[in-house]
Amino acid sequence: MSPKFLRSLQSNRPDLPEAEKDPLYVQSLGRAMQVLSAFHQTDKPLTLQEIATISGVGRSAVQRMVFTLRAMGYVDRDPDDRGYVPGLRILDHTLDFQRLNPVVVKAAPVLLELRRMARERIDLSLWDDLRLVYASRLQSKREILSSTLIGHKVPLFCTSGGWAILAHLTDAEADALLTRSDRTQCTPKTITDIKQLKREIAKAREKGYAVAHEQILSGEIAMAAAILDANRRPVAAIHLAASLAEWSPEEFEKQFAPLIIQAARTVSRA
Template sequence: MRYVQRAEYGVPPATSVDDGDPLFVQAIARAMQVLSAFHDTGKPLTLNEIAAQSGMGRSAAQRVVHTLRQLGYIERDADDRGYVPGIRVLDHTRDYLRLNPLVVRASPVLMELRRNVRERVDLSLRDGLRLVYAARLQSKRETFFATLVGQSVPIYCTSGGRAVMAHLSDAEVDEIIARSDRREITPKTITDPEEIRAKVREARENGYALALEEILQGEIAIAAALLAPDGTPLGAIHIAGSLSEWDAETYCRRFAPLVAEAAGALNRF
């Protein structure tokens, strides 16, 4: 099985977004770049690796790392092999989740849906070319990476992403396709632009989107979009199961009405 561990689909580096803005603070941007260096790694990072990943000199990286370490946002790993994010990063995750009104409203809806479907239920929020999981309610079979809040997936090849794109114009869909790094995450990942457009049209017609083994081999996922009052798609609710237990037709028949009902309950606010 192959998991998506990258966290930066379509996210510009902090150093590229100031564009001469007089209120933009480069020192804060550098600190964010250092923290972002850990997105792609599966191990502690040395100071040289942090400098390379964050695109700054070793001396500048050393000062930023020292400051963040003093504040508790970076620490040495238990075996002293390098640096890892510090525990205080979790404080900000908690703040985001408890102060996001959509996440707060969705919580009881997701728990009721999980009781009904007995499969994994996720809430994702759109961020550029990716969806970021803000809530994950587990099923009887899970892996570590499938449990992580903050995990992200690209829009172009996911059930939630296509549910989102179904509520965008054709021009906006084309822009997402053109800007996406359309690589094969699994052998079943759809990367051809016209095939992606066809899946989006299918989602518009059905009111939900389906993806088979495009992010994780053996997984089937169905999703419905979460909408702002003006119809702007904000994210999606997903139900994920195993193809060892379900075929696509039975899965849709069983879960499409439930995921649509859950999304509809939130979209009425």
């Protein structure tokens, strides 16, 4: 993936500049999180200078923060001494999130049952502004590494889960998100035109689920339904993905649409 595409998948909260002006905002803590977040954009260990360049934090400050984070177990040296990598302690927080997030906890048995019935890949993604972050991934018989990792991110604008979530927003909200999205193609068939995307969102609104053909991976068909909170606002999506070599779009939709609609309703809050 290109650096531009990777950056587009990072958290891009529009309210952050306002939060930085608040007297309760701890700037040093914010910078430390920027340092840790530098690893989001790399597939190799990082030097201090690389961390400084990616995070936008000065090198001397990065050096002090990395020393502190290493002492606490949140950053470590690469075994081959090529730079720094995330430390083991970060996994403690991953576990905390998994066991305390109410959507993840409620969805877990539902996802297992859906996987048992469908025998295809089942995912739970959480909505974060312009991206979806996978919080649970149940494999099918054919997988690639990136599609098995919790924390993997995909764009909101071109995924079945994204369309399902956008379908539960007002037109103005959906338009604003599409406009702000970096609509970079993931495959030759990725839809980037806003008018076409709005048609897919309208279909999802009408059906109660979205279907995406080869939007993220070539040869893949994916279906998703949104999970709603107590205010009927979308917070997450359940995905079901399969191979177009094994399913026609018509049969895939006929077979799995009732299952995924029911699964999303079960997890949604009344």
